[in-house]
Amino acid sequence: MDPSKDTKPTPPEKAADGVRAVERALDVLSAFSADQSEPLVADLVKRVGLSRPTLYRLLHTLEKKGYVVASGEPQRFRLGPAVARLAHVWSASLELADIARPFMLEAWSQTSETVALFVPRDDRRLCIAEMPSPQPLSFRRGVGYSESLVRGASGRAILAHTQLAPGQLEAFAAGTSVDVEWVRGQFPLTRERGYAIGHNELIQGAYSVAAPFFDSRGVAGSLGLFGPDVRLTEEQVHGFGRLLCGLAQRLSETLGSDRRP
Numbered sequence: 001m002d003p004s005k006d007t008k009p010t011p012p013e014k015a016a017d018g019v020r021a022v023e024r025a026l027d028v029l030s031a032f033s034a035d036q037s038e039p040l041v042a043d044l045v046k047r048v049g050l051s052r053p054t055l056y057r058l059l060h061t062l063e064k065k066g067y068v069v070a071s072g073e074p075q076r077f078r079l080g081p082a083v084a085r086l087a088h089v090w091s092a093s094l095e096l097a098d099i100a101r102p103f104m105l106e107a108w109s110q111t112s113e114t115v116a117l118f119v120p121r122d123d124r125r126l127c128i129a130e131m132p133s134p135q136p137l138s139f140r141r142g143v144g145y146s147e148s149l150v151r152g153a154s155g156r157a158i159l160a161h162t163q164l165a166p167g168q169l170e171a172f173a174a175g176t177s178v179d180v181e182w183v184r185g186q187f188p189l190t191r192e193r194g195y196a197i198g199h200n201e202l203i204q205g206a207y208s209v210a211a212p213f214f215d216s217r218g219v220a221g222s223l224g225l226f227g228p229d230v231r232l233t234e235e236q237v238h239g240f241g242r243l244l245c246g247l248a249q250r251l252s253e254t255l256g257s258d259r260r261p
Contacts, residue, residue: 024050025058029067029083038076096221097129099254100213103223103247104131111240113227114140118154118210120162120221121146123172125155139206139226150178153198154224157210159183160190161219194248195241196222205229207237211244214257223248 031047032039039047044055059077062068066082100117108115108131117129127145132138149155149162150173159169173180190196198208203226210224223244227237252259 021058024048024054025062028055028058028062029079032077032079038078040074040076044077096255100129100223100251103251104129107223107225107240107244107247108133110243111225111227113225113232113240114138116141116154116224116226118158118222118224120149120158120219123149125149125158125222133227135231137228137231139203139228147202148172148176148178150180150183151176152202152210153196153208154210154222156183156186156190156196156198157212157222157224158219160187160196161212161214163218193241194245197237197241199229207232209237209241209244211241211248213248213255214252214259215255216257220252220255220257223251 027048027050028044031044036043041052041055041059044059045052048055050058059068059070063070063077063080066080068077069080070077096119097117104115104117112133112135114133115131116127118125118127120126124146125148127141127143130140130143132140147155149159150169159172169184170180173183186196195209195211198206200206201208205228206226207229208224208226210222212219212222214220225240225244
C-alpha cells in the first residue's frame with residue numbers, strides 16, 4: 001500500500017499560511033547583516049515590516065531551533081549555531097564541487113552529456129554541481145535539485161555503499177512508489193560493477209548512470225551522467241559507467257580514500 005494515499009491533503013488556506021510563515025522567517029534571518037549583527041527588535045521591525053507580536057513569535061521559533069540567540073536587556077538577537085552549521089555545509093559543498101570539477105569536465109568532454117555531482121543529505125541526495133550537455137536534446141536538473149536516495153541511479157550508487165539500519169531503507173522509500181525489494185536487489189549488482197544505471201525512472205526517455213566516490217569516512221556522494229535513450233544505447237551507457245568509475249576512483253583518491261568503487 002502506498003503510504004502517501006493515506007495522508008490527508010493539507011487545506012489550501014493552511015498550506016498558504018505555512019508558506020507565509022516560512023517566508024517571514026526567512027525575511028527575519030535575511031535582516032541580519034555584517035554591520036548590524038545584533039539588532040534590537042525595534043531594528044528588525046523596521047527591516048521586515050512585521051508587527052511586534054508576529055516578529056516575537058517568529059524569533060521565539062527561530063531561537064528554539066537554534067537559528068537565533070537572544071541576550072541582554074534590552075534584548076538583542078544574533079544568528080545562532082544552526083546558521084553556522086548550514087554555512088559549514090554550504091562551504092564544504094562548494095569546496096567539494098571545486099575539487100570534483102576536473103573530473104566532471106573530463107566526463108563531460110568525453111560524452112557530451114549532462115554530468116552532475118551529488119552528495120547525501122539524510123534520506124535525500126543534493127546536486128551541488130552540474131555541467132549541462134551542449135546538445136539540443138538533453139536532460140538537466142540544476143544545482144540545488146534534491147531527490148530521495150531511493151529514486152534514480154545517483155541515489156542508488158550512494159545507498160549501495162551506505163550502512164543501513166534495519167527498516168531504514170523502508171523509511172527512505174515511505175511516500176514514494178519505489179519497490180523497496182527491487183532497490184535492495186540492485187545493491188549487489190551496483191557494488192559488483194561499480195556503477196548504477198536507471199532508465200525511464202525520474203524522466204521518461206532518459207538514461208542515468210552514476211558511480212560513487214568516497215572520502216576517509218566512507219561514501220561521500222556520486223558522480224552522475226544523464227542522456228536521452230533516442231541517442232544512447234545500453235552498451236554506451238555501460239561504457240559511460242566504466243568511465244565514471246575511473247573518474248570517481250581518482251576523485252576518491254584526491255579526497256583521501258583508497259577505496260575503489
